[in-house]
Amino acid sequence: MLFLTACDDNPTGVGVDVGDDPLQGGEPVTVSLTPTSLNVERRAPVTGAVAGNLPERFFAGRVDDPLVGTTEAQGFLNLFQPIEELSGSLYNDPLTDVSLRLAPISVYGDTTSTVTMALYDMPAPWDGAGARSDTTLAEGEQILTFELDPTDEETLVPLPRTWINENEPVLRDTTGGGEAFLDAFAGFRIAPASGNAAIGFNRNDTSLRVATSTDTTNFNGRVSLTTLERTPSDALPDDRALVQGGFANALTFTYDFDAPPLDTLRGTPVNRAEFVLPVDTTLWADSTPDGFARPTPDSYSFTGTSTDGDQTVTLSSNLTPFNEGLRFTGDTPVRIFEEGFLRESAFSEFVITPNATESGTSNEISLDVALFHRLPIDPTASDTEGPRATVTVTPY
Amino acid sequence: MHFARTLLIGLLLTLGGVLPVWGQDAGDGSIYSRFGIGELQTPSSAQAQALGGHGVALRSLNYTNLSNPALWSDQVLTRVALGARFRTVESEGGQTEGTSRLTAGNFDGVQFSFPLLRQKLGVAFGFVPVSQSNFRSRVQRTASSSPFDDETLDYQVEFLGRGGLQKITGGFGYRFNDLISVGASLDYLFGTIETQRRTSFTRPNFQETVVTNGVRLDALSATLGTHLTIGDLLRSDDNLMVGAAVTLPASLSGTRTRTIGESLDRDTVSTASGGALDMPLTTRLGIAYVPSSALTLTVNGSYAPWSQAESSMTDDDVSFAFPVGGTETLADQWTLSSGVEWRPAGDDSFESFLARTAYRLGVSYEQLYVSPNTTTTLNAVEARLGISLPTSVSGTRIDLTTHVGRQGTTSQNLVQDLYYGVSARVTIGERWFQERRLR
Numbered sequence: 001m002l003f004l005t006a007c008d009d010n011p012t013g014v015g016v017d018v019g020d021d022p023l024q025g026g027e028p029v030t031v032s033l034t035p036t037s038l039n040v041e042r043r044a045p046v047t048g049a050v051a052g053n054l055p056e057r058f059f060a061g062r063v064d065d066p067l068v069g070t071t072e073a074q075g076f077l078n079l080f081q082p083i084e085e086l087s088g089s090l091y092n093d094p095l096t097d098v099s100l101r102l103a104p105i106s107v108y109g110d111t112t113s114t115v116t117m118a119l120y121d122m123p124a125p126w127d128g129a130g131a132r133s134d135t136t137l138a139e140g141e142q143i144l145t146f147e148l149d150p151t152d153e154e155t156l157v158p159l160p161r162t163w164i165n166e167n168e169p170v171l172r173d174t175t176g177g178g179e180a181f182l183d184a185f186a187g188f189r190i191a192p193a194s195g196n197a198a199i200g201f202n203r204n205d206t207s208l209r210v211a212t213s214t215d216t217t218n219f220n221g222r223v224s225l226t227t228l229e230r231t232p233s234d235a236l237p238d239d240r241a242l243v244q245g246g247f248a249n250a251l252t253f254t255y256d257f258d259a260p261p262l263d264t265l266r267g268t269p270v271n272r273a274e275f276v277l278p279v280d281t282t283l284w285a286d287s288t289p290d291g292f293a294r295p296t297p298d299s300y301s302f303t304g305t306s307t308d309g310d311q312t313v314t315l316s317s318n319l320t321p322f323n324e325g326l327r328f329t330g331d332t333p334v335r336i337f338e339e340g341f342l343r344e345s346a347f348s349e350f351v352i353t354p355n356a357t358e359s360g361t362s363n364e365i366s367l368d369v370a371l372f373h374r375l376p377i378d379p380t381a382s383d384t385e386g387p388r389a390t391v392t393v394t395p396y
Numbered sequence: 397m398h399f400a401r402t403l404l405i406g407l408l409l410t411l412g413g414v415l416p417v418w419g420q421d422a423g424d425g426s427i428y429s430r431f432g433i434g435e436l437q438t439p440s441s442a443q444a445q446a447l448g449g450h451g452v453a454l455r456s457l458n459y460t461n462l463s464n465p466a467l468w469s470d471q472v473l474t475r476v477a478l479g480a481r482f483r484t485v486e487s488e489g490g491q492t493e494g495t496s497r498l499t500a501g502n503f504d505g506v507q508f509s510f511p512l513l514r515q516k517l518g519v520a521f522g523f524v525p526v527s528q529s530n531f532r533s534r535v536q537r538t539a540s541s542s543p544f545d546d547e548t549l550d551y552q553v554e555f556l557g558r559g560g561l562q563k564i565t566g567g568f569g570y571r572f573n574d575l576i577s578v579g580a581s582l583d584y585l586f587g588t589i590e591t592q593r594r595t596s597f598t599r600p601n602f603q604e605t606v607v608t609n610g611v612r613l614d615a616l617s618a619t620l621g622t623h624l625t626i627g628d629l630l631r632s633d634d635n636l637m638v639g640a641a642v643t644l645p646a647s648l649s650g651t652r653t654r655t656i657g658e659s660l661d662r663d664t665v666s667t668a669s670g671g672a673l674d675m676p677l678t679t680r681l682g683i684a685y686v687p688s689s690a691l692t693l694t695v696n697g698s699y700a701p702w703s704q705a706e707s708s709m710t711d712d713d714v715s716f717a718f719p720v721g722g723t724e725t726l727a728d729q730w731t732l733s734s735g736v737e738w739r740p741a742g743d744d745s746f747e748s749f750l751a752r753t754a755y756r757l758g759v760s761y762e763q764l765y766v767s768p769n770t771t772t773t774l775n776a777v778e779a780r781l782g783i784s785l786p787t788s789v790s791g792t793r794i795d796l797t798t799h800v801g802r803q804g805t806t807s808q809n810l811v812q813d814l815y816y817g818v819s820a821r822v823t824i825g826e827r828w829f830q831e832r833r834l835r
Contacts, residue, residue: 009499013492013535015427015811016555019768021721023533026553026595030541267665269605269656271597272543329601342656342663390543394595396607396654
């Protein structure tokens with residue numbers, strides 16, 4: 001019966017206007033809703049991890065960015081002892097060379113000049129797993145300084161003979177299946193000495209190259225950590241919000257569905273919703289010196305904090321920016337506003353964090369920078385360029 | 397006999413599946429079903445329907461006519477009837493060019509009846525549609541605002557009517573003598589009538605929104621009927637029968653709700669309860685003349701002063717009124733119908749199949765009970781052609797009826813419907829509750 005009655009229907013507008021109370025309504029209306037609040041939240045992200053976990057990246061260097069301010073990164077690294085390879089010549093013969101191999105994978109800052117880094121011993125073993133960017137570790141003695149060209153794919157830093165002689169027994173001590181090495185060797189700290197760039201390295205591609213006259217082996221990166229400090233720039237206008245991975249790394253905003261104008265839409269069904277978070281590309285370009293690299297995030301994570309504050313829900317893990325900023329549309333924004341209009345808002349706050357450039361995951365770290373628009377100072381102003389949600393509803 | 401019993405049991409089992417989906421009739425129909433409580437149905441019998449109307453005077457041993465409880469006294473067999481119907485409506489007029497063609501199909505009621513005292517006292521029950529709302533209109537529009545800077549936003553709005561009222565009825569008919577019988581039934585009316593508005597888009601990332609204004613109604617009513625039979629009036633063995641029935645006024649208490657979303661995922665955004673729509677008394681009168689067992693002639697009429705109906709559900713606290721447009725859109729309803737049935741074999745069950753088949757013709761005229769613009773009276777004229785096929789099981793017949801009609805007008809911004817369709821009904825009769833006799 002259903003089939004028979006459905007196959008031949010040809011409904012038109014005939015009958016819509018019949019009577020003094022004709023069929024009407026259903027016209028969608030598009031409204032621009034400015035967030036109730038928008039802030040940049042400084043967070044100290046997890047920048048330390050052991051092999052097999054993210055982040056794999058660590059940074060070292062100092063950058064004086066005319067837009068962002070001064071950023072200083074210090075990288076910490078400890079190594080695996082390749083026990084099975086420590087045999088024969090490597091175990092018995094004198095070490096002829098020990099070099100730290102560094103492979104830059106990203107640059108933030110001046111790409112036209114070399115930077116000088118200082119390499120330090122770590123005085124004691126440290127636990128980098130889960131450590132955050134504001135971690136403070138004990139300082140060791142400086143081993144040497146070295147120059148690094150940010151554009152080089154690989155840099156070998158030969159360690160001095162005194163360091164080799166001092167550490168040769170430790171490097172070869174396989175007692176306890178490597179336990180002795182773990183207890184005695186604490187790794188390195190790489191700190192900026194001069195220059196205007198912060199270099200990113202991948203822990204997995206970083207190693208200590210140990211050689212005898214007949215053989216060579218690598219002590220690969222086992223654990224890494226980045227600590228960060230920043231001095232903001234006075235050049236940043238009040239109406240712009242700077243989001244940078246590793247520092248002010250979250251753009252947070254809220255919508256109060258119980259306050260105007262959102263409360264006027266209570267009970268209204270939603271056809272479409274889009275979050276629009278514009279970025280300032282003009283000031284960005286004007287504040288970028290020649291030869292200065294300032295990476296921007298390839299993608300962002302969009303999360304919501306549940307109303308009861310207990311849960312953080314990932315609404316989009318890979319939000320790709322357009323030229324003018326971030327746009328987030330689809331089923332999820334519709335559900336967010338529908339929930340707020342029809343029942344109770346499921347989220348008390350929305351958070352946008354940049355994903356790392358390399359792996360596209362929010363667990364990686366970066367120093368990428370984005371310059372978002374803040375809310376208009378006059379809350380009643382119709383700012384079509386500002387952060388907003390464009391919501392199409394069908395009033396009844 | 398065994399076949400009939402099997403078929404009967406099968407039908408009863410089918411009822412279990414039919415009843416729950418009764419309110420889910422498929423398809424669409426006239427825009428006039430948007431007004432009042434929907435398009436009114438005429439629950440009677442397959443025979444009466446084919447003869448154009450309710451047939452309150454039509455005595456029959458083969459059918460149980462729900463329009464007049466007095467007729468339930470004439471039962472010999474336990475009887476079950478089950479039917480379905482299809483109807484296509486082609487509408488034109490109003491401010492929209494073109495023609496709308498919509499098709500609907502729905503179950504047409506279930507009846508169960510049996511004699512307590514053969515041709516003296518009978519009981520009947522029925523579950524039948526009282527009204528149906530199933531309009532559908534679709535328009536394409538362009539929004540006055542768009543989320544896109546340089547592009548307009550086109551959308552489609554579809555308006556749909558769904559649901560209707562059903563009735564569970566049960567009662568008895570008692571025959572005092574060959575001349576007169578009376579009957580009464582208690583009727584429980586209930587159902588939900590919904591008007592849906594669906595706004596949809598062809599663009600990606602736009603979701604369809606569905607807003608539904610619904611009213612859930614129920615009422616208790618009663619029908620009283622009487623029937624008079626005068627035999628040997630003009631010739632030997634002829635019968636002149638007069639029947640009358642009144643359905644008492646009923647107060648349909650209603651709860652109005654506005655919901656957003658679809659089926660199980662609906663959100664109620666407003667509710668108003670405590671209102672009522674007072675339905676008027678409905679009077680039905682009919683005359684049937686049976687000059688011989690082969691021929692039956694009927695004339696029927698009915699009247700219901702719907703213009704006097706009152707509703708307390710027209711306030712605007714939930715932004716929609718019931719009935720649509722208020723009670724000003726209701727008008728007095730009356731019908732006039734006539735029909736003729738010819739069954740060549742008469743009561744002779746040994747004649748050929750074609751001779752035992754009944755051939756029916758009926759016409760009707762109705763002044764509709766709705767007047768959407770409050771000033772124009774709407775009429776409907778309809779013709780019906782039907783046959784009633786005998787089966788190898790005595791007392792069991794299959795009735796097929798086609799109908800074609802026209803209602804409404806294209807003037808005054810109204811629409812005219814041309815409708816046609818077919819209905820089918822199976823009526824099964826079997827002797828139950830027989831006294832065991834020694835041979």
